[in-house]
Amino acid sequence: MPTPASSPDEPDELRDDGPSEPTGGDREEPTVEPREAPLTEPREERARRTVDRDILRLAIPSLGALVAEPLFVLADSAFIARVSTTSLAGLGLASTVLTTVVGLAVFLAYSTTAAVARSFGAGRRREAISRGIDACWLALLVGAAAALVLVVAGEPLLALFGPSPEVLAEATIYLRISALGLPAMLAVQAATGLVRGLQDATLPLVVAVGGAIVNIPLNALLIFGAGLGIAGSAIGTVIAQWGMALVLLAVIVQRARREGIGLGLQPANLVAVGRDAVPMFVRTLSLRVVVIASTVVATGLGDVQLAAHQLTTTVFTVLSLALDSLAIAGQALTGRYLGASDPRTVHA
Numbered sequence: 197m198p199t200p201a202s203s204p205d206e207p208d209e210l211r212d213d214g215p216s217e218p219t220g221g222d223r224e225e226p227t228v229e230p231r232e233a234p235l236t237e238p239r240e241e242r243a244r245r246t247v248d249r250d251i252l253r254l255a256i257p258s259l260g261a262l263v264a265e266p267l268f269v270l271a272d273s274a275f276i277a278r279v280s281t282t283s284l285a286g287l288g289l290a291s292t293v294l295t296t297v298v299g300l301a302v303f304l305a306y307s308t309t310a311a312v313a314r315s316f317g318a319g320r321r322r323e324a325i326s327r328g329i330d331a332c333w334l335a336l337l338v339g340a341a342a343a344l345v346l347v348v349a350g351e352p353l354l355a356l357f358g359p360s361p362e363v364l365a366e367a368t369i370y371l372r373i374s375a376l377g378l379p380a381m382l383a384v385q386a387a388t389g390l391v392r393g394l395q396d397a398t399l400p401l402v403v404a405v406g407g408a409i410v411n412i413p414l415n416a417l418l419i420f421g422a423g424l425g426i427a428g429s430a431i432g433t434v435i436a437q438w439g440m441a442l443v444l445l446a447v448i449v450q451r452a453r454r455e456g457i458g459l460g461l462q463p464a465n466l467v468a469v470g471r472d473a474v475p476m477f478v479r480t481l482s483l484r485v486v487v488i489a490s491t492v493v494a495t496g497l498g499d500v501q502l503a504a505h506q507l508t509t510t511v512f513t514v515l516s517l518a519l520d521s522l523a524i525a526g527q528a529l530t531g532r533y534l535g536a537s538d539p540r541t542v543h544a
Contacts, residue, residue, distance in 0.1 A: 286366025288506025312393025328390025
């Protein structure tokens, strides 16, 4: 017998309409288990790690190259100290003048590094090498002019420090001979700036270490074996400096020819290099004024005090160069990434 239909008055809770189809709004979506995000390193963190590796790749060889030069100056000082206190004092006095000239020309390395790195980062390799070659020409010209001045006017310049006649004589010998190596030393600075701008810090390290390996035994042979004293020290150093310059310049010439780049001097680029050098020149001049003032004071105290000042200044220079190696790496990388229009990596 059929079941009677529910009365309209029957309460809803007693009404059995059977299973109802879920409506669109009531339909349950299938449950999806949340998946863990892949363990990928954020882009910023990856960029920072890459930059850190690049800094170490450039800074460690740069530190070795920077320290090599003062180390064989320190070795020279140790050799000359065995000759006499007067000779060591003369070496210290002449070295103050020489390092001031070389220091004032440090823009050849730093400005060249920045300019070359920026062109290299922008993909303009030929332009990068060309700018470095112009800096090398400028280095040779400035070095030749400085050498001429020191050879001609070295003695009266040293006399301004007020040394004893014996110290003045030793300092004059060392200064006049060492001045012949100034074009080479400045060329090494410019060539090093070019190579570092191309993100290669290994070649300057190899050249600097090679120069030290040649310089130290050669100086010992000339100072003690040939009995040349302080003159032997200067001769050995000049030979090592020109050897370093010739090796670096030969590598640059080879790279330029491979890229089809001319080796001629471009005066317009020299003006640009000089303009970029002004801030670095003023900064270095300020620092050298302090060093010169301390040397004047040490000279006035006596020969022994001046000799001690030479040793402590050399040690201090070696230790302070650790910071410069980081500066070189930062400069080379900043120029490269700015040239590549990648400020995000620069800020990393």
